[in-house]
Amino acid sequence: MSEYILEMNDISKVFTGVKALSKVNFKVKKGEIHCLVGENGAGKSTLMKVLSGVYSYGNYEGDIVYEGEVQKFNNINDSVNKGIVIIHQELALFPDLTVSENIFAGNEIKQGGLIDTNKTIVESKKLLNKVKLNIKPEVLIKDLGVGSRQLIEIAKALSKDVKLLILDEPTAALNENDSENLLNLLSELKKEGITCIMISHKLKEVISIADSATVIRDGQTIGTLDALKGEITESKIIKNMVGREIEDIYPKREKKNFGEKILEVNNWSAYDANLKRQVIKKADLHVRKGEIIGLAGLMGAGRTELALSIFGNAKSYKCQGDLVVDGELRAFKHPVDAINAGIAYVSEDRKGDGLFLIQDIKSNISAANLKGISKNGVINQNEEIKIADVYKKSLTIKAPSLEQIVGNLSGGNQQKVSLGKWLFVGPKLLILDEPTRGIDIGAKFEIYTVMNKLIAEGLSIIMISSELGEVLGMSDRIYVMAQGEIKGELSAEEANQENIMELATQ
Structure with missing residues (x-):
């Protein structure tokens, strides 16, 4: 029997003429923690959506081999039934429902056709203990912090007899203590035989927890690094991710002449x-x-x-x-x-507060200073294009055009659009x-x-x-x-x- 629980062979995926994935190969051993790293827009999340059935069979090229069999997932339920569970960066919990209701949402415990509330609470307590979260199952999700919500997502995955757990940027919104707790939990799950794939931009976390790390760049597999061989180092990961070495990630300013x-x-x-x-x-x-x-x-x-x-x-x-x-x-x-x-303020929540995700780049950049491109209350669209193009170039926003919908940009490029929006205010x-x-x-x-x-x-x-x-x-x-x-x-x-x-x- 193969040592690999998962093999993704020659996976390609195209979006309206843009090749997001090009013959990507990705292998994961049973019982390991395998990190998937790469720049924003490299194709990491797209690859995991192919694996989990978000992008159904027939909408991509290549083969998914899971537990020795070629899989043809038509939807996310097909992958869940095989023990593959994905936790997305934007958590999919219902804020006005209780912890226990969220853990078993879509997977309800029933008795005689009705939800068995008492058993749901009892089983929820067991799962909460397993993820080391000391809260009552009757608490509402909206009353909990981000760290607790992330653990509840994992408890929800464990309720589905997960064999392969996929986490997309699980610590992105967590503080250092919550991040450490989460990583410790993944190590505990590994001991129980659960395989984890973790997408992360935090290289220190990757180095501390990964058994293997696969780097994707521009929709292609660059290579897989092995912790046992001492290959998972910050310098090697960065070089593979960006195609060059970044000796000092924090560029220095030569002169620091502070004014009044x-x-x-x-x-x-x-x-x-x-x-x-x-x-x-x-x-x-x-x-x-x-x-x-x-x-x-x-x-x-x-x-x-x-x-x-x-x-x-x-x-x-x-x-x-x-x-x-x-x-x-x-x-x-x-x-x-x-x-x-x-004074200008770039929000920490660029998707919720900082940007209009369904609008294009030029509309977002001009949004905080419409007076700067208007006359008698009418927007000068030519001026809007000129201004947006200036910031697109100066901030190196990577997009095919100024008409690109901001919600379709990578996180880094969204942040640059948010910066451009506030810089236009002057x-x-x-x-x-x-x-x-x-x-x-x-x-x-x-x-x-x-x-x-x-x-x-x-x-x-x-x-x-x-x-x-x-x-x-x-x-x-x-x-x-x-x-x-x-x-x-x-x-x-x-x-x-x-x-x-x-x-x-x-």
Whole structure:
């Protein structure tokens, strides 16, 4: 019997004339954790959708051999019935249903044609224990954090007698503790004989957990690396992913000439009336012209809340303290006031808050500054095209045309469109909330290069990031937050992972 539980041979997939996959070969051994890596748009998710039946047999070329047999999945239920379960990056849970209802959704436990609620709860408790999640099955999904929801998705997969578990960027939205818990769980499942395929952009995670790692670039298989042979290293993965070596992922700025203070926040507090709690407590910070400020902290530390309270108080917090922009005391009542004062905010949720996914590139780039391309209330479409083309070129947005629907772009290119949208406003201060979340190493390097270019042109940046390497690699100064408070300020020279985490856990 073959040592491989899965073999995908010469898989090709075409979308409206564009070849997403070209004769991809992919083999996974039984009981291993196999990571699938590559730049955004390389074809990783497409390959997994072929495997799981999202793209049905006949809509691709090549063969799927699973447990020694050629498979012809017509839909996702066909693959689930064979023990193949995929957990997508955007979690597919019902927020207004309970944990137990979600775990067995579509796979209900019935007695006499009716759902057996008691047995559902009992079996849910067993699965929750298995994924080490200490919550009650009766809790609603909407009341849980992202880390808990990710574990519930795995519990849901285990309820279907999974043999091959596919996880697409499972830690993209998790903090370091939740990520570590999830990776430990995958190691436990491996001991039970469950095979895992994990798509990830976080190379440290790949190095720590993968038995094998297959690299895909431009829809083609580049090669498979073996941990036992010492092949899974950051340098080898990057070289295979981008076709070149990136010696320093964080490009350095040669000169750091900071100007006057463009933003000061003094004794700043914010109260969330909906949550009935203080989200920001007496924060003090400042940003100088030409400076990148890093905001570090664990999930829930208050970083995004601080940014939103500065950016026109988009959440209608009750704010106190002084907000000074260009030496002038300001009181923003709406994000438009902040935009008019030269402050722009790139949301951490580019799909939910940052972009119009069903519209094209040019419409998204012009969206925050329609006045800049309008006369007498009428949009000048030629001007819109010219402006969008400028940002497409300057930000190296990879798309066939400006009419490309943004929802069809890779994560990295979506992020560049979001950047272009706010740069068109002409800001002095750009707040970047998780600017590289869910994008690959090559696209990250491009985003960092753009950030340095903007700083050189006189902009200032506040960067919120959950990746300590990113904070350390790109920041001139770092503020560390915990429980809504700024616990400390560190220069780039004195900052390291240890002292940041020490402050973040106070």
